[in-house]
Amino acid sequence: MNKKVSKKDIAQLLKTWSQQFNVLAPSRDSGVAAMAEWDGKDTSFLDWYRNTVVPPKASFLPPMEAMFRFRKDEEGYQIEPPAKNGQKQLLFGIRPCDARAMAILDMTFEDAYKDPYYLEKRKKAVLVGLGCTNPCESCFCTSMGTSPTDPTNVDLMLIDIGDHFFIEEVTAKGKELIAKTSGLKEATKNDEAEAEKARETAYNKVSRKLDTEGIKDNLLESFDDEDFWEKVAAKCISCGICTLLCPTCYCFDINDELVKGEGTRFRSWDSCGFSLYTKMPMENPRQEKWRRVRQKVCHKYEFYPMAFDVIACTGCGRCIRLCPVNWDITQVIESVPARVKGAK
Amino acid sequence: MTVSDISQRPKFFAQDNVYLPHIVVIEKIIEETPGVRTFHFNFKDKKLAQEFRFESGQFAQYSVFGVGEAPFCISSSPTRPDHLEFAAQRVGRLTNALHRLGVGAELGFRGPYGNSFPLDFLKGKNLVFVGGGIGLAPLRSLIWNVIDNRNKYNKVDIVYGARTPIDLCFQYDLEAWDKDKTVNIVTTVDRGDDAWKGKVGLVPKVLEEAAPSAKDSVAIVCGPPIMIRFTFPVLEKLGFKPAQMLTTLEKRMKCGIGKCGRCNIGNIYVCRDGPVFSYEQIKDFVSSEY
Ligand code: SF4
Ligand code: SF4
Numbered sequence: 001m002n003k004k005v006s007k008k009d010i011a012q013l014l015k016t017w018s019q020q021f022n023v024l025a026p027s028r029d030s031g032v033a034a035m036a037e038w039d040g041k042d043t044s045f046l047d048w049y050r051n052t053v054v055p056p057k058a059s060f061l062p063p064m065e066a067m068f069r070f071r072k073d074e075e076g077y078q079i080e081p082p083a084k085n086g087q088k089q090l091l092f093g094i095r096p097c098d099a100r101a102m103a104i105l106d107m108t109f110e111d112a113y114k115d116p117y118y119l120e121k122r123k124k125a126v127l128v129g130l131g132c133t134n135p136c137e138s139c140f141c142t143s144m145g146t147s148p149t150d151p152t153n154v155d156l157m158l159i160d161i162g163d164h165f166f167i168e169e170v171t172a173k174g175k176e177l178i179a180k181t182s183g184l185k186e187a188t189k190n191d192e193a194e195a196e197k198a199r200e201t202a203y204n205k206v207s208r209k210l211d212t213e214g215i216k217d218n219l220l221e222s223f224d225d226e227d228f229w230e231k232v233a234a235k236c237i238s239c240g241i242c243t244l245l246c247p248t249c250y251c252f253d254i255n256d257e258l259v260k261g262e263g264t265r266f267r268s269w270d271s272c273g274f275s276l277y278t279k280m281p282m283e284n285p286r287q288e289k290w291r292r293v294r295q296k297v298c299h300k301y302e303f304y305p306m307a308f309d310v311i312a313c314t315g316c317g318r319c320i321r322l323c324p325v326n327w328d329i330t331q332v333i334e335s336v337p338a339r340v341k342g343a344k
Numbered sequence: 345m346t347v348s349d350i351s352q353r354p355k356f357f358a359q360d361n362v363y364l365p366h367i368v369v370i371e372k373i374i375e376e377t378p379g380v381r382t383f384h385f386n387f388k389d390k391k392l393a394q395e396f397r398f399e400s401g402q403f404a405q406y407s408v409f410g411v412g413e414a415p416f417c418i419s420s421s422p423t424r425p426d427h428l429e430f431a432a433q434r435v436g437r438l439t440n441a442l443h444r445l446g447v448g449a450e451l452g453f454r455g456p457y458g459n460s461f462p463l464d465f466l467k468g469k470n471l472v473f474v475g476g477g478i479g480l481a482p483l484r485s486l487i488w489n490v491i492d493n494r495n496k497y498n499k500v501d502i503v504y505g506a507r508t509p510i511d512l513c514f515q516y517d518l519e520a521w522d523k524d525k526t527v528n529i530v531t532t533v534d535r536g537d538d539a540w541k542g543k544v545g546l547v548p549k550v551l552e553e554a555a556p557s558a559k560d561s562v563a564i565v566c567g568p569p570i571m572i573r574f575t576f577p578v579l580e581k582l583g584f585k586p587a588q589m590l591t592t593l594e595k596r597m598k599c600g601i602g603k604c605g606r607c608n609i610g611n612i613y614v615c616r617d618g619p620v621f622s623y624e625q626i627k628d629f630v631s632s633e634y
Binding site for chain 2: 067068070072076077079081108109111112113114115116117223250251252253254255256258263265267270272277278279280281282283285295299302303306307
């Protein structure tokens with residue numbers, strides 16, 4: 001039997017979960033909406049929250065993260081990995097597009113050489129999804145394999161049914177958590193029906209559509225079309241926002257910092273939008289802006305499908321909402337010449 | 345194309361974490377040219393020094409602690425395992441710091457990473473090595489490997505060039521191969537000087553004159569991108585098919601393991617799926633990313 005929770009009881013629910021998890025919830029305390037440590041009382045995000053500006057990848061691949069410390073003593077260099085903090089994160093309110101993005105990121109961090117920093121946090125985490133009721137104009141998730149109430153990539157999915165949230169138990173991890181959580185009410189047949197109605201209403205509210213049929217092959221065929229890419233890149237100012245804040249972008253830089261003989265090697269978000277990103281001392285394969293914009297687009301819609309059979313864009317719409325010059329990925333994808341018949 | 349299978353590759357993670365470096369100690373430094381040095385080094389951990397394995401063509405990430413990390417191929421041959429070598433040209437912040445280090449200094453080392461030259465494919469073939477400048481570094485690992493297993497391969501031709509005579513790297517190798525009757529080497533410079541007795545001319549041109557036969561042959565090309573770009577058409581003219589031409593690509597890399605993104609071209613990560621590629625594999629992407 002599915003459960004439900006009254007909206008008034010969300011604070012209580014999060015308090016209960018806080019005993020076992022480091023609960024993160026949408027917050028604007030830092031000035032930008034992001035998943036942040038829940039303060040133990042505030043649930044006002046239930047009113048303002050559409051999606052965070054900073055994607056939830058930040059909880060697993062932080063903007064800056066220490067990889068190890070190093071120090072030199074009489075014996076030579078000593079390397080100290082960071083202490084595992086053992087904390088389990090519970091992300092409350094993750095949107096379906098961003099949950100799908102996490103599944104897409106997993107492919108890269110799980111692939112070949114496993115990334116210990118990302119996977120350590122990811123494996124222990126619980127994702128509690130919150131279905132959208134008020135999609136943005138820039139959202140186009142329903143064209144990208146997910147939807148405002150899609151439970152596929154979360155452990156639990158909450159759906160707004162008026163004064164309650166209907167709780168969908170998705171994974172074993174989610175079921176186990178619910179079984180251990182007291183004070184939840186049984187959902188009725190009527191609640192189920194309300195949830196179904198909410199799913200449909202939300203789905204229909206996503207007005208932006210994108211046709212991605214044949215995009216992989218057509219991009220491959222357009223790879224050398226310099227004029228096309230020049231046009232696509234014309235207004236881009238290489239600020240990097242559409243990559244840094246994209247929930248599926250994972251590129252990072254690695255650097256050393258030395259303070260009074262104590263060294264730290266850390267990694268930090270980086271972007272293919274920056275020309276320094278690929279710069280080598282003698283040459284730079286992506287000196288020109290159009291090559292970098294091509295990389296952003298092709299990595300998502302061509303290379304990722306080639307490697308993992310999935311488009312690395314979930315239609316979250318951030319790059320559209322946040323771009324200072326109104327560059328729009330859906331317009332770009334629609335403008336790719338249909339060069340291949342019956343393309344995939 | 346899918347993501348490369350790395351299960352068969354040698355792996356030596358420090359403290360079980362692919363990002364943590366091992367400590368290695370510089371044992372010898374050779375001044376190759378005014379800007380290029382070869383570093384001989386060994387693991388500080390004696391047991392690891394015994395167990396470590398790699399294959400010709402593979403690279404590693406080297407740290408100068410406090411400055412950062414950079415990738416260099418392992419330029420020594422796995423057939424001569426008593427120490428390891430890499431060569432670095434002084435061009436950026438990290439290589440400048442590297443060139444300030446002396447014998448006994450410690451570096452960080454992660455690796456080996458990447459694929460390697462396909463020895464099974466090369467077996468029994470005529471091998472044509474084409475190198476320019478410091479591009480001889482990955483080739484010499486393979487050349488010594490071939491010489492140490494000489495009966496497994498057929499004819500060996502080497503065409504190597506640099507800008508001027510003092511820019512020729514690994515002169516001790518060039519001399520050794522010149523004396524070796526089982527290999528045939530042509531050395532050339534773009535501009536000679538009074539003492540220079542060898543050939544003068546760009547590598548692709550000298551290769552065209554040497555005209556090695558494409559029959560049962562594989563060409564392995566390594567050098568500055570401009571040299572590679574002009575060498576492939578010459579090889580095609582000589583009858584080499586794209587699958588008979590191998591090269592190693594060089595890109596900016598940070599992680600070395602197919603995550604950080606910067607060495608991505610097309611659906612390949614140079615670090616994970618390369619650095620060794622056939623021209624066949626990369627011709628669609630490389631032509632327009634260089
Ligand atoms: S490319 Fe844009 S719309 Fe797609 S996932 Fe990234 S930020 Fe969202
Ligand atoms: S893209 Fe879809 S799932 Fe994401 S915030 Fe918008 S409506 Fe919700």
